[in-house]
Amino acid sequence: MGCASSFPGKNVGRSGSLNGEQTVANDPKNIRVKLVLLGDSGVGKSCIVLRFVRGQFDPTSKVTVGASFLSQTIALQDSTTVKFEIWDTAGQERYAALAPLYYRGAAVAVVVYDITSPDSFLKAQYWVKELQKHGSPDIVMALVGNKADLHENRKVSAQDAMEYAEKNGMFFIETSAKTADNINQLFEGTGIYLYRNKTQLSWITCNNRPKCRSCICCYEVP
Amino acid sequence: MDSASDAPIKSLRPADREPNIAAGLQQVSATEARLSSVTLKDSSSRDGEDRVPSNGSLPADFYDAGEEIEAEDEEAPPSVAAAPEGSFEGDIAWRDGQGMDGEAPPSPSSSGYAGERGSSGDSSGIVEESDGSGGVSQVDWDKGKQRLHENMQDDASVSWRKRKKHFIILSHSGKPIYSRYGDEHKLAGFAATLQAIISFVENGRDRLKCVRAGKHQVVFLVKGPIYLVCICCTEEPYESLREQLELLYGQMLLILTKSIDRCFEKNPKFDMTPLLGGTEAVFSSLIHSFGWNPATFLHAYTCLPLAYSTRQAAGAILQDVADSGVLFAILMCKHKVISLVGAQKATLHPDDMLLLANFILSSESFRTSESFSPICLPRYNPMAFLYAYVQYLDVDTYLTLLSTNSDAFYHLKDCRIRIESVLVKSNVLNEVQRSIMEGGMHVEDLPVDSSLRSGSASNHLGMGRSEPVLVPQSGSGGPAGLWHFIYRSINLDQYVSSEFSSPLNNFSQHKRLYRAYQRLYASMHDQQTGPHKTQYKRDEDYVLFCWITQDFELYAAFDPLADKAQAIKTCNRVCQWVRDLENEIFLFGGSPFSW
Ligand SMILES: Nc1nc2c(ncn2[C@@H]2O[C@H](COP(=O)(O)OP(=O)(O)OP(=O)(O)O)[C@@H](O)[C@H]2O)c(=O)[nH]1
Ligand SMILES: [Mg+2]
Numbered sequence: 001m002g003c004a005s006s007f008p009g010k011n012v013g014r015s016g017s018l019n020g021e022q023t024v025a026n027d028p029k030n031i032r033v034k035l036v037l038l039g040d041s042g043v044g045k046s047c048i049v050l051r052f053v054r055g056q057f058d059p060t061s062k063v064t065v066g067a068s069f070l071s072q073t074i075a076l077q078d079s080t081t082v083k084f085e086i087w088d089t090a091g092q093e094r095y096a097a098l099a100p101l102y103y104r105g106a107a108v109a110v111v112v113y114d115i116t117s118p119d120s121f122l123k124a125q126y127w128v129k130e131l132q133k134h135g136s137p138d139i140v141m142a143l144v145g146n147k148a149d150l151h152e153n154r155k156v157s158a159q160d161a162m163e164y165a166e167k168n169g170m171f172f173i174e175t176s177a178k179t180a181d182n183i184n185q186l187f188e189g190t191g192i193y194l195y196r197n198k199t200q201l202s203w204i205t206c207n208n209r210p211k212c213r214s215c216i217c218c219y220e221v222p
Numbered sequence: 223m224d225s226a227s228d229a230p231i232k233s234l235r236p237a238d239r240e241p242n243i244a245a246g247l248q249q250v251s252a253t254e255a256r257l258s259s260v261t262l263k264d265s266s267s268r269d270g271e272d273r274v275p276s277n278g279s280l281p282a283d284f285y286d287a288g289e290e291i292e293a294e295d296e297e298a299p300p301s302v303a304a305a306p307e308g309s310f311e312g313d314i315a316w317r318d319g320q321g322m323d324g325e326a327p328p329s330p331s332s333s334g335y336a337g338e339r340g341s342s343g344d345s346s347g348i349v350e351e352s353d354g355s356g357g358v359s360q361v362d363w364d365k366g367k368q369r370l371h372e373n374m375q376d377d378a379s380v381s382w383r384k385r386k387k388h389f390i391i392l393s394h395s396g397k398p399i400y401s402r403y404g405d406e407h408k409l410a411g412f413a414a415t416l417q418a419i420i421s422f423v424e425n426g427r428d429r430l431k432c433v434r435a436g437k438h439q440v441v442f443l444v445k446g447p448i449y450l451v452c453i454c455c456t457e458e459p460y461e462s463l464r465e466q467l468e469l470l471y472g473q474m475l476l477i478l479t480k481s482i483d484r485c486f487e488k489n490p491k492f493d494m495t496p497l498l499g500g501t502e503a504v505f506s507s508l509i510h511s512f513g514w515n516p517a518t519f520l521h522a523y524t525c526l527p528l529a530y531s532t533r534q535a536a537g538a539i540l541q542d543v544a545d546s547g548v549l550f551a552i553l554m555c556k557h558k559v560i561s562l563v564g565a566q567k568a569t570l571h572p573d574d575m576l577l578l579a580n581f582i583l584s585s586e587s588f589r590t591s592e593s594f595s596p597i598c599l600p601r602y603n604p605m606a607f608l609y610a611y612v613q614y615l616d617v618d619t620y621l622t623l624l625s626t627n628s629d630a631f632y633h634l635k636d637c638r639i640r641i642e643s644v645l646v647k648s649n650v651l652n653e654v655q656r657s658i659m660e661g662g663m664h665v666e667d668l669p670v671d672s673s674l675r676s677g678s679a680s681n682h683l684g685m686g687r688s689e690p691v692l693v694p695q696s697g698s699g700g701p702a703g704l705w706h707f708i709y710r711s712i713n714l715d716q717y718v719s720s721e722f723s724s725p726l727n728n729f730s731q732h733k734r735l736y737r738a739y740q741r742l743y744a745s746m747h748d749q750q751t752g753p754h755k756t757q758y759k760r761d762e763d764y765v766l767f768c769w770i771t772q773d774f775e776l777y778a779a780f781d782p783l784a785d786k787a788q789a790i791k792t793c794n795r796v797c798q799w800v801r802d803l804e805n806e807i808f809l810f811g812g813s814p815f816s817w
Binding site (some may be wrong): 041046050060062063064065066067069070088090092093094095098099203 | 478496497498499500585586587588589590591592593594595596610628629631635770
């Protein structure tokens with residue numbers, strides 16, 4: 001597993017001001033977050049969402065049509081709740097032009113690739129560029145290497161992905177929808193992330209690494 | 223990436239099936255050889271893909287009009303009566319096997335995909351070899367045919383019979399787009415040949431509709447830059463096969479719209495397959511439905527039987543949301559309509575409903591969660607996408623809300639919440655489940671003489687079956703040997719079909735009956751000899767009866783030993799019965815003209 005990500009509760013205390021456009025509600029204790037998943041077909045976006053929302057993993061593939069909408073609420077340690085409204089988009093090529101429909105106004109974009117597929121990593125980079133060009137400037141981006149359970153077949157190194165994420169100001173994590181590894185951490189991570197003050201969003205440039213331990217980047221990038 | 227999501231797709235076409243495409247196409251490959259000997263002499267043209275067959279002269283025997291060759295008719299010969307004709311004068315025939323004696327393999331135009339070179343040999347029976355320049359590739363016809371021949375001779379003849387029907391979609395430059403059996407990419411050479419055949423005729427400002435060879439039919443449909451081909455030995459009428467190709471094309475438009483044509487204008491060699499990624503199940507389920515769903519040839523839809531008030535309750539709430547800017551609100555249970563409502567002036571064509579239902583039912587992901595997806599209704603507007611909100615309300619019942627507005631999701635979601643709560647409150651969903659359990663019209667329940675009955679209670683579906691039913695004719699269907707019927711209301715664009723019962727017990731029997739109805743339909747609607755009013759036909763399987771009036775069409779199947787006068791009487795009773803029950807089996811108000 002490339003990296004674990006855990007977030008201590010103390011970081012959660014500061015209440016963040018969220019962009020009203022991006023999230024539906026602005027109640028500091030009950031946050032609603034619009035989140036969109038993007039990535040090549042078959043990387044496991046739907047499986048990640050279904051693992052997170054329903055705790056299930058169905059190995060039979062059900063190619064997404066257009067986009068699916070799901071929601072899930074999680075409670076952070078200080079009893080703040082974060083309700084994720086998730087757009088699980090279809091990775092099939094014919095839907096690519098439609099993506100803005102779903103990522104427009106999203107507070108979080110989760111860009112997924114499959115660690116056994118270099119092509120899917122390239123596709124992920126395509127999505128990152130697209131979001132940088134056309135997404136909301138405040139959008140929080142996470143880069144997710146899924147199918148971490150298939151590490152014997154790994155073709156994309158965690159190091160490369162991490163470096164790419166860092167360069168692009170993204171939160172990086174490797175997950176497995178199959179084993180549930182890091183799935184909750186992924187969503188909690190983005191939740192905490194959003195919850196924190198906007199000014200903290202430049203965390204990736206934190207100068208105190210690697211000893212800081214008080215901002216997210218320093219927890220999740222060992 | 224792809225590998226993972228492709229897994230179930232691959233399982234649809236296990237390797238052992240692939241030789242059969244070759245077997246299935248054997249007859250055609252003879253034409254291929256013949257045709258390529260015509261078209262490919264022009265080897266001065268370097269680019270294999272662009273090469274359109276030169277409008278040179280056909281070999282003398284190509285037009286062998288009228289020479290029906292029955293090369294390998296071990297089975298019953300095709301019904302020649304229904305033999306459709308293309309623009310050619312008479313059927314094109316060729317002697318299968320003629321090309322097998324080692325005639326020099328010409329090089330047909332091939333797509334020249336770098337990735338496919340040499341990969342097709344083992345499975346498709348067509349071996350491509352590249353000379354490395356990426357231009358011309360060579361097809362090893364002899365080897366391919368040998369394998370075909372082997373397949374025909376031994377065990378494969380069993381699977382040959384299983385592969386009676388092929389559907390292939392290709393582009394006008396000969397690029398494969400879809401194939402029912404086998405990997406379309408491995409069919410590059412074959413697709414190129416079909417393209418050559420079609421273009422050859424089109425270039426002569428003619429249109430190739432159908433080619434017959436023995437018991438095989440090859441039916442062509444040209445839709446701008448897209449060519450659709452069906453190759454089969456199922457003895458279905460040309461008109462039916464052509465309509466099936468039309469539906470296949472419609473299904474493709476539903477996914478991509480007709481604006482796909484523009485891609486071909488920009489780049490004639492445009493490769494469409496990536497745009498259809500993940501849709502194999504949609505096409506295979508549609509093709510499967512040609513064998514069991516009468517809607518595919520009746521061009522009508524069918525409703526789930528429900529008490530009038532129940533359907534009204536569903537219709538009222540759908541009407542409510544339609545008034546709030548939803549273009550179409552459709553509540554369906556599997557392939558049957560519970561209720562549907564269109565915004566003012568918007569009417570839904572039964573073919574669009576068929577294609578939409580097929581798309582939703584065959585795309586598993588709709589079952590997991592609420593979805594929002596662009597789709598096109600080809601009869602409504604082939605150029606534009608609509609936005610479909612789809613949500614299953616229970617295992618079988620799903621709601622589809624269509625909007626022209628791509629931002630409509632949250633509005634449609636609200637509509638769904640309202641609709642769902644009304645449906646739950648008014649018990650519609652439970653009634654739907656009950657109706658599924660009870661089924662529709664059973665021929666055994668055909669009232670003895672409905673004119674004698676005035677009580678409305680007995681005129682309800684499912685009533686009377688609570689008591690043991692007196693089954694006439696010793697358990698084989700209804701009175702007078704009635705086995706099955708379909709009643710199609712012309713004004714309503716709807717049909718009702720009786721439930722299958724003994725002796726029509728299994729899928730292949732159902733399919734055979736539908737094929738018989740389909741032939742009946744085609745002959746009744748034949749442009750040249752028809753339309754007809756009645757037809758009575760007896761063969762070893764059934765007595766078939768068809769009756770068409772201004773208001774309805776009735777198709778009925780009886781025991782082959784049934785008495786004609788009795789059968790006709792029974793048909794009258796069926797019509798009366800349907801009219802008695804029309805409030806439960808049909809949807810009124812589905813289209814503004816149906817009142
Ligand atoms: N081994 C392993 N397989 C996975 C994992 N996640 C998903 N898969 C498999 O990958 C395939 C595709 O997963 P999906 O979730 O449907 O992929 P997707 O990204 O939603 O694909 P589209 O909807 O077409 O965009 C499925 O067959 C899953 O079984 C994982 O973590 N480990
Ligand atoms: Mg998916």
